[in-house]
Amino acid sequence: MAERKTIRKWFWVWDFEKEERWLNEMAMQGWILAEVGFCRYVFEKGEPGSYIIRLQMRSPDAEYLGFMEELGAEYVGRVFQWIYFRRSAEQGPFEIFSDTKSMLDHLNWIGRMLLAIGMANLLIGVVNCFNYSPVGAINILCATLLMYALGRIHGKAEQLERQQELYE
Numbered sequence: 001m002a003e004r005k006t007i008r009k010w011f012w013v014w015d016f017e018k019e020e021r022w023l024n025e026m027a028m029q030g031w032i033l034a035e036v037g038f039c040r041y042v043f044e045k046g047e048p049g050s051y052i053i054r055l056q057m058r059s060p061d062a063e064y065l066g067f068m069e070e071l072g073a074e075y076v077g078r079v080f081q082w083i084y085f086r087r088s089a090e091q092g093p094f095e096i097f098s099d100t101k102s103m104l105d106h107l108n109w110i111g112r113m114l115l116a117i118g119m120a121n122l123l124i125g126v127v128n129c130f131n132y133s134p135v136g137a138i139n140i141l142c143a144t145l146l147m148y149a150l151g152r153i154h155g156k157a158e159q160l161e162r163q164q165e166l167y168e
Contacts, residue, residue, distance in 0.1 A: 002045055003044070004042060004044050004045070005031065005042075005043050005045075006040060006042050007043070008040050009022075012152075013114065014156070016055060016082075019055065023041070023053040023055070024053050026043060027048075027049065027050070027053055028048055030045055030046055030050075031043035031044070031045065031046075032046040032051050033084060035076065036077040036078070036079055036084050037077075037079060038080075049089055050088060050089055051089060052093075052094040053076075053084065053085070053086050054073070054085045054087075055082055055083065055085070056085075056096050057081045057082050057083075057106065058081065058106075058109060059081065060078050060083050071087070072087050072094075073086065081113060100160060100163075104157055104160055107154075107156055107157040110153050111150055111153045114150040114153065117146055118143045118149075118150060119143070121139045121142040122139070124139045125140035126140070
């Protein structure tokens with residue numbers, strides 16, 4: 001049985017690129033992502049640099065997972081709407097986002113999720129505050145954090161759009 005280790009680590013939603021870099025640095029050290037959970041990563045010891053790891057927020061429908069499998073990518077797992085893939089580095093470069101539009105679509109997907117969850121928390125928080133429930137403050141705090149995250153994602157999208165305009 002392969003040597004395994006579990007690392008518990010937190011990444012903010014707007015730091016998904018940082019998370020992906022860290023997972024690939026672990027793979028370069030020979031620790032290949034085998035399982036994911038909420039703030040939990042399980043790695044198996046393997047050949048350093050043998051895998052490339054990618055993650056994406058989207059619905060994990062069977063058609064898309066089949067498409068990724070045809071590209072040689074293995075489905076590692078998911079956490080909420082985040083899907084984790086790995087692919088052998090021998091197959092060459094592995095990019096999920098082939099162009100600026102696909103990356104902008106990804107950022108917009110994240111933004112819609114953050115907006116929906118943030119607005120729900122805001123609404124619940126306001127209702128709870130009117131009912132003198134102490135939980136309302138927690139919901140409003142969550143909504144604030146989610147709106148901050150939305151702002152960070154929106155900023156990434158704007159920066160990407162500006163870069164695209166420079167090259168057109």
